[in-house]
Every structure is written in C-alpha cells, then in structure tokens.
Amino acid sequence: MHRKMTESLIFPRQGDKQNSDFFEEYLVRLLEERDHSGLTDIIHEIEAIMITVDPGHSIRYIGELSLMTPYHYLVTLESEDHWTHILRVDMNSPDFLVREVKDPSIQGVFRSLNEIYPIGMRKPNSRYMGEILRVDNLHEVVEKQKEREFRFFSQDQIRRMQLPGNLAISKPSPYTHNIVSYMERPLDQIRTYALGVSAIRDDVQEVYLAAKSMQKELxxxxxxxxxxxxxxxxxxxxxxxxxxxxxxxxxxxxxxxxxxxxxxxxxxxxxxxxxxxxxxxxxxxxxxxxxxxxxxxxxxxxxxxxxxxxxxxxxxxxxxxxxxxxxxxxxxxxxxxxxxxxxxxxxxxxxxxxxxxxxxxxxxxxxxxxxxxxxxxxxxxxxxxxxxxxxxxxxxxxxxxxxxxxxxxxxxxxxxx
Ligand SMILES: [Fe+2]
Known part of the structure; x- marks a missing residue:
C-alpha cells in the first residue's frame, strides 16, 4: 500500500529571531529524516498532559481547573502510592492527568528535578511532567526513537513509578526536564490508562460539581x-x-x-x-x-x-x-x-x-x-x-x-x- 508522506518543512517561517547555522542545518536534516522514516506519519496529536502535585493538593487543584478551564472530572486511578485523576473536555482535546503523591517523603525522579532549585524545592512534588502523544504503532515508534539515541524508562521502572502501563515514557529531557510519552490508540477507540483501580471519588466529584455550577452561575x-x-x-x-x-x-x-x-x-x-x-x-x-x-x-x-x-x-x-x-x-x-x-x-x-x-x-x-x-x-x-x-x-x-x-x-x- 502506498503510504502518504507528510512533509514537515513546507510551512511558512514566521518571526524575526535569528538562529545559528547549526540550528538551520539540523532543522532540515532532522525533519527530512523524520518524514522519510515514517515517524511524522505515525506520531499524532498530544493525547494528554501530566502534572504532579504535593500531598493534599489534587482535589483543590481540580476545583481550580474546573472553574478556570473547560475540563471535567472523569475518574481517579488509585495505585499504591498515588492517586491519578483524569480530567477531560472531550476526545478532540488532550486529557489532563493530575497525579498526587500520597506520602510526602516519597522519593523519585520528578521530585529530584525540583529539589536543586530554590523555589522549585518548596513544592517538591509539584511540577508539569510532560505530554503523552498518540501513536499508531507504539513498538515501531519506540524502536525508531531508540535508534535515534532517545532513552526510555523500562516497563519495570514505569510500573514502579506507577505511571500507566500502556505508555512508553522517555527519560526527562536534559534541556526542558519534561518527559514525552507515547500511547497507541486508533482514533475510533476511547482513551484508557492502564493504572491501578479506577473509581469516581465522592470528595473529588463534590468539588468538581461545585466549581462547574459556579462556572455556570458566573x-x-x-x-x-x-x-x-x-x-x-x-x-x-x-x-x-x-x-x-x-x-x-x-x-x-x-x-x-x-x-x-x-x-x-x-x-x-x-x-x-x-x-x-x-x-x-x-x-x-x-x-x-x-x-x-x-x-x-x-x-x-x-x-x-x-x-x-x-x-x-x-x-x-x-x-x-x-x-x-x-x-x-x-x-x-x-x-x-x-x-x-x-x-x-x-x-x-x-x-x-x-x-x-x-x-x-x-x-x-x-x-x-x-x-x-x-x-x-x-x-x-x-x-x-x-x-x-x-x-x-x-x-x-x-x-x-x-x-x-x-x-x-x-x-x-x-x-x-
Ligand atoms: Fe503564552
């Protein structure tokens, strides 16, 4: 079957900031290779964004988001050390994953990223983690990205971090400290996250509904x-x-x-x-x-x-x-x-x-x-x-x-x- 190849270099350039020769050269080489390798065509939109917060903060944060954004509380996935709340507008926009650490003393890579910065360390478990990208073929994307020297957490590490088991998760970027995750999903299927036990929590639902009725009243x-x-x-x-x-x-x-x-x-x-x-x-x-x-x-x-x-x-x-x-x-x-x-x-x-x-x-x-x-x-x-x-x-x-x-x-x- 003939596969259409998306071209990533045809978009008009905006802006006035000058880039180095290094940037201009590798922009072309990297995107040409990405297009030809098929990666451009099998990696799609941002499927979800992931945020972690300190113990005791997720419910109030969901209240804040429910008032200030169009997001709705869907469900909570409970694992041993975390609650992961799923917020959604609809299937045409990314989900919001809000993850709360249960125990303030828990250590981990995301916490370490905060700890050496004078203001970041004050809320050690609070940070944006990164995006989940929808892909057609998880195995193919990960193999190709590994060939390009990107590194990923192992399945065992993902399990121990209590992140969804159906994700492939890159190591944090040395430049942005964000992770990029991939999740395989055909467009006609609903998004699911393979993690813990799922339940709609009454205390979260209560805060969510109050914020939504306030949003309407306003x-x-x-x-x-x-x-x-x-x-x-x-x-x-x-x-x-x-x-x-x-x-x-x-x-x-x-x-x-x-x-x-x-x-x-x-x-x-x-x-x-x-x-x-x-x-x-x-x-x-x-x-x-x-x-x-x-x-x-x-x-x-x-x-x-x-x-x-x-x-x-x-x-x-x-x-x-x-x-x-x-x-x-x-x-x-x-x-x-x-x-x-x-x-x-x-x-x-x-x-x-x-x-x-x-x-x-x-x-x-x-x-x-x-x-x-x-x-x-x-x-x-x-x-x-x-x-x-x-x-x-x-x-x-x-x-x-x-x-x-x-x-x-x-x-x-x-x-x-
Ligand atoms: Fe902005």
Whole structure:
C-alpha cells in the first residue's frame, strides 16, 4: 500500500529571531529524516498532559481547573502510592492527568528535578511532567526513537513509578526536564490508562460539581475553550537544542521565533503538522533568555526568563486556554471571564493586555498554589490567526517576573529566618 508522506518543512517561517547555522542545518536534516522514516506519519496529536502535585493538593487543584478551564472530572486511578485523576473536555482535546503523591517523603525522579532549585524545592512534588502523544504503532515508534539515541524508562521502572502501563515514557529531557510519552490508540477507540483501580471519588466529584455550577452561575462555562499552547522556559543556551529535541520526539514543525528585545528573551513556537487547530493539539512554545545570567552585570538587561529557570529549573511555565471570540454583557469575552473569575478571589498578574485592533488580548493568572503553573487566557478577534504580539509578550513576561521576585524574596527570608 502506498503510504502518504507528510512533509514537515513546507510551512511558512514566521518571526524575526535569528538562529545559528547549526540550528538551520539540523532543522532540515532532522525533519527530512523524520518524514522519510515514517515517524511524522505515525506520531499524532498530544493525547494528554501530566502534572504532579504535593500531598493534599489534587482535589483543590481540580476545583481550580474546573472553574478556570473547560475540563471535567472523569475518574481517579488509585495505585499504591498515588492517586491519578483524569480530567477531560472531550476526545478532540488532550486529557489532563493530575497525579498526587500520597506520602510526602516519597522519593523519585520528578521530585529530584525540583529539589536543586530554590523555589522549585518548596513544592517538591509539584511540577508539569510532560505530554503523552498518540501513536499508531507504539513498538515501531519506540524502536525508531531508540535508534535515534532517545532513552526510555523500562516497563519495570514505569510500573514502579506507577505511571500507566500502556505508555512508553522517555527519560526527562536534559534541556526542558519534561518527559514525552507515547500511547497507541486508533482514533475510533476511547482513551484508557492502564493504572491501578479506577473509581469516581465522592470528595473529588463534590468539588468538581461545585466549581462547574459556579462556572455556570458566573456565565463563563461556554466561553473558555481547550488548551491553545503550552509554554516551557529553558536556559538561554538551550533554546535551539530544546526545540530540535522536541521536534525529533514529536510530529511538530518549527513555526518560528520572535525576539522580545524589551525582556531580553525570545518566544519560539512549534505546532502540530497534523492538526492546524491548536484545540486538538496545543502549540508548544519555548521561552529562553537571549543572554545567560552571568553577563547581566555587564549588559544591565532584564532577565525574567533566565531568573525563572534558575529559581524553578527548566519547566512548563504556563498553560494557555483560548477564550471564544465575542462579547458578553457588553464586554469582550476575555474581560468578562477575567472579571468573573477574579470575583471568586483568584488573582491575575496584570490587566488584560492587547486590543481588538491588535488581533488578540491576553492575560496571566497568578501561579497556582497547587501546581505552580500560570493560566493564560487568550482571545483572538475575527480572522486573526497570528500567535501573539510582541508588545503583549513583553508585558506578560515582565509581569510574571515581578511576581517571581516577590516569591524569591519570600524564599530568601524563609532560609534566613
Ligand atoms: Fe503564552
């Protein structure tokens, strides 16, 4: 049978950030080889994202997500040391796996990734772990990726970590500290995770239902859409390798990079070759400082991105959700959503920025006390299909940096007192 070959290099390049010759050469070589090997065609969309939280935090985190996102609580998988809650919008968008460690003293690789960073260590079990990608043939993908020198946890290690047994899971990236997992599933089958004993927990269901009825009462339940993008922050010197590594592990393409000169950083965007609509497979964004921290004293430039990475380690910084285009009660939807959520005591780091004329408006919430992740809302107007405006990104980056300085001061005073 003749198999169609997806071409990953035909997409127009966006952005103004210059890349090195190394990057441009290996972008072409890696994606050509990925296409020819068949990997591009058998690796599909992001099937789920995985987050771990500290003991006692998952139920409140699910309450937060149920209010601030379109996700629904589905079921909890209980294993010896963990609860893994499954949240879903529908089968056209990725699931959310929220995993809570039962015992605060438990050790493990994900905890180790937090422990050497001054703010990351304060919530040792809380971090974004990575994505699960849907594949046609798990064995074929893993064998090919091993030939390309990617490393995977063994089945025994997966069992001991109490992660779903039907996944193949890569070792954490040295650049992003995220894992990439693969799960085989034909499109006409429901997603299942082979882990523990499944039950709908009354205490989780109660918090979920209360949040959903509040979402309805606030009139925002039909305005918040699935995930638009996932933004990972990395050290400045890892910008290009982190992008190329992710492209090698996925079937995403390089959309382009923008220099955010004001904040001495860049925003680098990759998207799925198979799903032009981000709702089906979110864009993956990488943010890196333009210069490493140790030249700051010479350059005197702001460095919020590098500071974040030094404080938390490389990791996911925010999850962006799309807001439906339109108006409610005389306000643009995003303003309405933010006003209603803020009325429930949730803080935002700044006002909604951007405008209808710019094509999009955006805002960052404060970081979740449960996951340390920020929620971004983004509303695009009319037929605007750009990803962001430089001005917005500069303001968002700045605002997140200011909040972090406060956390840093708190962390220091905890150590000295
Ligand atoms: Fe973003």
């Amino acid at each position: 009139g925002i339940n039909d305005l918040i859409m699935p995930i638009d993008h996932l933004a990972t922050r990395i050290y400045s010197q890892n910008r290009e390798v982190a992008i190329l590594e992710w492209l090698s592990l996925s079937s995403y393409y390089y959309w382009g990079s923008y220099d955010i000169t004001d904040q001495n950083s860049s925003t680098n965007v990759t998207k799925s070759v198979h799903c032009p609509n981000e709702m089906q497979s979110p864009a993956k964004v990488f943010t890196a400082n333009n210069t490493p921290y140790f030249v700051n004293h010479l350059e005197k430039l702001p460095s919020p991105t590098e500071t974040f990475v030094r404080n938390y380690g490389p990791r996911l910084h925010h999850i962006a959700l799309a807001v439906a285009d339109g108006e409610r009660n005389g306000m643009e939807n995003i303003d309405y959503v933010v006003k209603q959520i803020a009325s429930q005591g949730r803080d935002f780091l700044l006002d909604v920025i951007g405008s209808k004329d710019d094509g999009l408006k955006q805002i960052f919430s404060s970081a979740s006390e449960h996951s340390s992740l920020i929620i971004e809302y983004v509303q695009r107007f009319g037929d605007f299909n750009g990803f962001f405006t430089k001005h917005n990104v500069a303001e968002l980056t700045h605002a997140a940096g200011v909040e972090e300085e406060l956390l840093e001061m708190q962390a220091e005073s905890e150590i000295t007192h």
